[in-house]
Amino acid sequence: MKSSQGEPTTYDHGGGVRSLRVPIPDNPLGHTLVYVVDTDRGPVLIDTGWDDPASWEALTAGLTSCGTSVAELYGVVITHHHPDHHGLSGQVREASGAWVAMHAADTSIVRRTRETRPERWYTYMAAKLTAAGAPEEHIAPLRTPPARRRPFPGLAPALPDREIVPGELLDLPGRRLRAIWTPGHTPGHVCLHLEEDHPSRLPGHGRLFSGDHLLPEITPHIGLYEDPDDATVTDPLGDYLDSLERVGRLAPAEILPAHQYAFTDAPFRVRELLTHHEDRLTGLLALLATPLTPWQLAERMEWNRPWPQIPYGSRNIAVSEAEAHLRRLVKQGRAEAVTGSDPVTYVAV
Structure with a gap:
């Protein structure tokens, strides 16, 4: 099966593991790789993709091309709660009766998202951005009358019905899939270690479904x-x-x-990412030679495009990442908050 661009949308990784390309609408990432793992009780999905009609169509068509269907699914294992991974979980469960499993820390976020009124989120975000030093013109849209606001996507994600317990094998009859807790990208992010010989006998210990924790070329967002x-x-x-x-x-x-795409040599990629983050932290210290708010730091950090070209929502994500880096520097004793500053500024020490 191929996409409209002629690219394959399904791929057989061998050993009863296939991947489906499920599109993410209006996103430069393009798609989420949803994995189909054969078990003695029926296929299990690892992630589901974005909640969008085109994504659902791609998921169901991909399953058909794999010789199965949504109705035959036994379970769904979610690496983390983000909508490009968890978005279709509720629809999958409704169509199949499959269980949905997630780490408790991300389930807590899903529950909080479902139970908190949108007005509470807008108020909270406005307060956080004010504390981060965002300009009034950026915060003002959060204070507009509710009827004129665009709703947040993913305000009612599916509540999982099973908990992924780190270190334990998941309920995949005939397979050995162990949960590895890898917080950072989200508090409850998990990688999933398939403790079976590689079908092509590659050297190493099984295969790892890494979610967004470890990607071949992208550095995942680290926010709050x-x-x-x-x-x-x-x-x-x-x-x-x-x-x-x-x-x-x-x-x-x-x-x-x-x-x-799939890749090998996890230790090498890990070293690359560790070096990247240390270089970035060192670079931020140079920026913090003079006191800066988290917003000012985000404006000066290196992103995939110049700050004036970064969309509104992405600026919020960028400020969150700037704060995450500031917290690391403070915890390492390499930066500190300036006493009495409002909004709080930080400076290298």
Whole structure:
């Protein structure tokens, strides 16, 4: 089966594992790689793709080309709660009766998203951006009357009915799929280690479904996912770097990521990412020679396009990533908040 551009939309990785390209609308990533793992009780999906009619059509057509269907699915394992991974889970469950499993930390985010009124989120976001030093013209749209606002996507994601427990084998009869907790990209992100010989006998320890944790060319976003009612100061970048090293030590024969393409030599890619983040932290210290708010730091950081060209929503994500890097620098004792500054500025020490 091929896409309208002539590219294959399904791929057989051998050993009862195939991947489907499920499109992400209006997104430069293009698609999510959804994996189909054969088990003795029927196929199990790893992630589902974005909640969009075209994505659903691609998912169902891909399953048909694999010789199965949504109705035959036994379960769904979600690497993390983002809508390009978890978006279609509810529709899949409704059509198949399959269970949906997710790590408790991301399930907590899903539950909070479902239970919190949109107005609460807008108020919280406005407060966070104000504290980060965002200009009033950026915050103003969050204060417009609710009837004139565009709704957030993914405000009612499916609530999982099973918990992924780190270190335990998942319910895939006839297969050995173990959950590896890899927080950072999200608090409950998991990689999934297929503890079976590689079908092509590549050297290493099985295969790793890496979600967004480990990608061949992309550095995943590291931002903040916090409960508006919880004042705990998290360190997601520190969590991510620790998780990277754990995956590197695992040394799988092949990595099956959720975007781009399958690749080998996880330890090499891990070293690249560790070096990238250390270089970035060192570069940020140079920027922090004079005190900056998180917003000012984000304006000066290197992104995939100049700051004036970054869309509104992506600027919020960029500021979140700037804050995650600031927290790492503060925890390492390499930067500190300037006492009495409002909004808070940070400076290298």
